[in-house]
Amino acid sequence: MIRKSIKECSECASKNIYRDVEKGETICRDCGLVIEDRMVDFSQEWRSFEDDGGAQKRRTGAPSSQTQFDQGLGTEVGTTSDFYKLGSDRERDKFFRLRKWNIRISTAIERNLKVALAELKRVSSFLRLPRSVEEEAARIYRLAVQKGLVRGRSMESVIAGALYAACRRHEIPRTLDEMGEASGIEKKEIGRTYRFVTRELGISIKPSNPADYIPRFASALKLSPETQSKSVEILEMARDVELTSGRGPTGIAAAALYVASLIHGEKRTQREVADVAGVTEVTIRNRYKELIKKLKLSKQVEKSKKK
Numbered sequence: 001m002i003r004k005s006i007k008e009c010s011e012c013a014s015k016n017i018y019r020d021v022e023k024g025e026t027i028c029r030d031c032g033l034v035i036e037d038r039m040v041d042f043s044q045e046w047r048s049f050e051d052d053g054g055a056q057k058r059r060t061g062a063p064s065s066q067t068q069f070d071q072g073l074g075t076e077v078g079t080t081s082d083f084y085k086l087g088s089d090r091e092r093d094k095f096f097r098l099r100k101w102n103i104r105i106s107t108a109i110e111r112n113l114k115v116a117l118a119e120l121k122r123v124s125s126f127l128r129l130p131r132s133v134e135e136e137a138a139r140i141y142r143l144a145v146q147k148g149l150v151r152g153r154s155m156e157s158v159i160a161g162a163l164y165a166a167c168r169r170h171e172i173p174r175t176l177d178e179m180g181e182a183s184g185i186e187k188k189e190i191g192r193t194y195r196f197v198t199r200e201l202g203i204s205i206k207p208s209n210p211a212d213y214i215p216r217f218a219s220a221l222k223l224s225p226e227t228q229s230k231s232v233e234i235l236e237m238a239r240d241v242e243l244t245s246g247r248g249p250t251g252i253a254a255a256a257l258y259v260a261s262l263i264h265g266e267k268r269t270q271r272e273v274a275d276v277a278g279v280t281e282v283t284i285r286n287r288y289k290e291l292i293k294k295l296k297l298s299k300q301v302e303k304s305k306k307k
Helices: 089-103 108-127 131-146 155-169 176-183 187-201 210-220 225-240 249-263 270-277 281-294 298-306
Strands: 017-020 025-028 034-036
Touching: 108 131, 108 155, 108 176, 131 155, 131 187, 155 176, 155 187, 176 187, 210 225, 210 249, 210 270, 225 249, 225 281, 249 270, 249 281, 249 298, 270 281, 281 298
Parallel strands: none
Antiparallel strands: 017 025, 025 034
16 A cells, blocks of 8 residues: 655644654654654665665575575675675685685585485476475475485485475476486386375375376477367366276376367377377377277267368
């Protein structure tokens, strides 16, 4: 809400109004009435208060983040450029040593977090995941470290498992194959670690919705919005007859997209669809047969072939 500026004193109608920013008060210079007090200062908060700060003034630091080993709450002993403003070499060397010891990490957990969170950022960047997923994955990894769940497992596999769990919680469709490609860990190992970590930490994960994978698969296959909508419709029909239960979400989503592409005359081979979805042609073929049979779609497919 934007407040209107006070133009005259309510006591003496004077327009000689003074606003004291430091005290947070608006005062009438003529009668001394405090017109307004406890005002919020919306100006910038400078961290540097030297008179010669000028354009070099720095504001408060970045917000706290789970993706930093100290959660962004640590302090720094100046910057390298600041040290060269010191008078003598002795003073400069002293602050260089202080800075070096200040940034050193003391505990084993902190050392682990610094390396692990750098790896988490790398994998997240490779997969183009949003910041919210990155933060959630970092939080999960921290909890795993604190409870000793990382012991006996590779750091990379726990990071991949945490990222996969975060993706599932935020309904960001990423497959274990994609996680494996990004992290260099086998998808079976990622799956095992993911299940172990979520079970031990009591993290509830909703079942994957096959429809979440449709936009990405359709985009990779260059299919039209009509085909994409049809595949979502097929998945809804499949869910109603419980055809999606007990089946991998990527396989059933890819098969629905394959059927929709046939119906709309945008034929793609089973191999093309399988490669995009990260499943085998056999999976596509089996899910395709089930969809055609259970949903009675054979007539629609045959009709499109005759066009």
